[in-house]
Amino acid sequence: MNFELKIMGTASAMPISDRNPSAQVLSVHGRLFLIDCAEGTQQQIRRAHLSFLKIEAVFITHIHGDHVFGLFGLLSTMAMYGRTAPLYIYGPQALGSVLKFYSSFFADGSNFEVVFTPVSCSAPTMVHESKNVKVQAFPLNHKIECYGYRFDGIPSERHPDVPSYAYCSDTAPFEALSSFVKGVKVLYHEATYPAEMKDKAAFRYHSTTRDAALCAKEAGVQTLLIGHYSSRITDFDSLLKECTDIFPQTVLCCDLMEMSI
Ligand SMILES: [Zn+2]
Numbered sequence: 001m002n003f004e005l006k007i008m009g010t011a012s013a014m015p016i017s018d019r020n021p022s023a024q025v026l027s028v029h030g031r032l033f034l035i036d037c038a039e040g041t042q043q044q045i046r047r048a049h050l051s052f053l054k055i056e057a058v059f060i061t062h063i064h065g066d067h068v069f070g071l072f073g074l075l076s077t078m079a080m081y082g083r084t085a086p087l088y089i090y091g092p093q094a095l096g097s098v099l100k101f102y103s104s105f106f107a108d109g110s111n112f113e114v115v116f117t118p119v120s121c122s123a124p125t126m127v128h129e130s131k132n133v134k135v136q137a138f139p140l141n142h143k144i145e146c147y148g149y150r151f152d153g154i155p156s157e158r159h160p161d162v163p164s165y166a167y168c169s170d171t172a173p174f175e176a177l178s179s180f181v182k183g184v185k186v187l188y189h190e191a192t193y194p195a196e197m198k199d200k201a202a203f204r205y206h207s208t209t210r211d212a213a214l215c216a217k218e219a220g221v222q223t224l225l226i227g228h229y230s231s232r233i234t235d236f237d238s239l240l241k242e243c244t245d246i247f248p249q250t251v252l253c254c255d256l257m258e259m260s261i
Pocket residue numbers: 012013022064066067170228
């Protein structure tokens with residue numbers, strides 16, 4: 001069994017000419033799981049040749065625009081495509097009010113149910129179980145309530161070795177985080193700032209390259225993916241080097257990058 005990961009966006013805060021803000025699609029045996037849904041996600045889904053109708057669930061980390069502004073357009077397009085299957089959405093409690101606003105103004109003619117389940121946890125907690133994968137949420141340390149998500153394949157007799165993936169964006173470093181993502185095959189961890197901007201990172205509850213690499217090392221993952229770059233970053237080679245000096249198996253994500261896990 002493989003997970004196929006497609007990165008929709010790697011910018012932080014706002015879209016720039018060659019980067020969209022946060023969204024990723026994890027494909028598990030044809031079922032799609034959308035993680036965050038920034039502005040521009042719909043176009044990126046089209047560019048990645050993925051089907052809107054195959055999205056089974058959406059996992060939102062927190063209610064900052066660069067993680068959620070694409071949700072209204074996505075729901076609207078699903079309705080226009082005649083979706084009837086329920087769509088499961090997970091995220092902080094406040095997302096419920098955002099979805100209510102959407103349904104009171106824009107959901108006329110929509111024939112599918114949005115099943116929203118608020119996430120509220122202080123330790124890893126199971127939120128969604130599908131045919132081949134189970135998904136846990138875990139708390140992050142950001143300016144507002146924020147959760148990461150961990151996807152573990154469910155082993156069977158035919159597929160005893162299963163992939164695992166964890167997504168951490170946005171967060172300041174904290175001790176328990178590496179235990180939440182312990183042993184995953186691939187870890188995505190935000191690296192908004194280079195190491196020298198650690199004060200700014202701390203002030204904004206974000207991580208540096210060094211924080212991401214140390215978390216990957218401590219958690220014993222196989223591969224670290226970094227993204228959510230500040231729009232001020234121009235030297236991506238040094239950004240990567242700051243990570244590989246600590247954790248050699250680091251990959252610098254770019255928009256529309258694909259990876260088999
Ligand atoms: Zn962000």
